[in-house]
Amino acid sequence: DIVMTQSPDSLAVSLGERATINCKSSQSVLYSSNNKNYLAWYQQKPGQPPKLLISWASTRESGVPDRFSGSGSGTDFTLTISSLQAEDVAVYYCQQYYSSPPQYTFGQGTKLDIK
Amino acid sequence: QVQLVESGGGLVKPGGSLRLSCAASGFTFSDYYMSWIRQAPGKGLEWISYISSSSTYTNYVDSVKGRFTISRDNAKSSLYLQMNSLRAEDTAVYYCASSPMAAAPFDYWGQGALVIVSS
DSSP states (O other): OOOEEEEOSEEEEOTTSOEEEEEEESSOOEETTTTEEOEEEEEEOTTSOOEEEEETTTEEOTTOOTTEEEEEETTEEEEEESSOOGGGOEEEEEEEOOOSSOOOEEOOOEEEEEO | OOEEEEEOOEEEOTTOOEEEEEEEESSOGGGSEEEEEEEOTTOOEEEEEEEOTTSSOEEEOGGGTTTEEEEEEGGGTEEEEEEOSOOGGGOEEEEEEEESSSSSOOOEEOOOEEEEEOO
16 A cells, blocks of 8 residues: 655644645655656645645646645655645645555645644 | 535444445536545544446455445435444544546545444
């Protein structure tokens, strides 16, 4: 199974500042035939289900503010919030969907708070 | 708009059984792969099972293999999870989620159904 490891486990950032969350996979999730990274980022607010923010490592979903961006390739990925807003307080998860047959795995989550 | 609504959660004794349902609307259910994902209290997300659009393929995480069975009824736009031989560690909120194909992220999620396994 592909193990996803996020860092840090928790993070506190001042409003308007940059927040960076890292995700590392135990093996590459880059599919060479199409040069796509099979990596997604989700945001989960208290009492709510997760919401898909970014797919294919860097493609923002419709309606997601452009302060959210994803980067990385292969085994190392980053979610960046360029200017933290109060509504961004949440737990963020990375997830790989590379495995075949599907054995989807999530990172352990990163809790983001306001400093 | 897309809606996924889980039902069937509740309190069950260890060794007992429960069947979760997920009613889908607002999209062509039969075109989508579906999964069950759970979240133990205060913990992270764990994918537990998926089923292909026509039910041809299924897969499970090792911890539920042989105990849980995923199924779907495309005519009723519904997804199911039959859970047998339940254990305390199965206590969690269970979400159903959709993806347009096997190798794709989960684009829509239900609100979740709480399953508590306790004597």
